[in-house]
Amino acid sequence: MDGIILPDVPFEEKEEFDTICKQYGLDFISLIAPTSEHRIARIASDAHGFVYCVSSLGVTGVRSQITTDIGHMVQLVKAAKNVPCAVGFGISTPEQAKKMAAYADGVIVGSAIVKLCGTYGTDCVQPVADYVKSMKDAIRELS
Secondary structure, rough: OOOEOOOOOOHHHHHHHHHHHHHOOOOOOOOOOOOOOHHHHHHHHOOOOEEEEEEOOOOOOOOOOOOOOHHHHHHHHHHHHHEEEEOOOOOHHHHHHHHHOOOOOOOOHHHHHHHHHHHHHHHHHHHHHHHHHHHHHHOOOOO
16 A cells, blocks of 8 residues: 545644654545635645545536546646646546546546446456456547
8 A cells, every 4th residue: 555545634634644644654645626726736735645636526426527627726736746646536437537637647436436346246347347448448548
């Protein structure tokens, strides 16, 4: 394990966890929400590992559309610190992954994979592998 994401810990309250993470050589991953614009430079300048750029407001899960200006968010992070930026929250289609990867260094997909596991149960390995391959293939088209 290289790092940890605790999504409900605000930047201003991260020190308690960050201290323990550093003690064990883990990166405490910072999250930046679409509403964080005035705080992005401060959060990014203290980031380790990568910055998790949250693509949408609300709870995690599949989204039909992502309207946040991820490019602008990533620019603000990079202006503060040269740290990788990964985008997540609601990314569920190869098209969305490709769009986000055009702006960011990485794309995070969680709920869509969990949904496949729930649908297929113990037979989920191949559907998940096919799904992940379709996401990777879409992103590779950018190279």
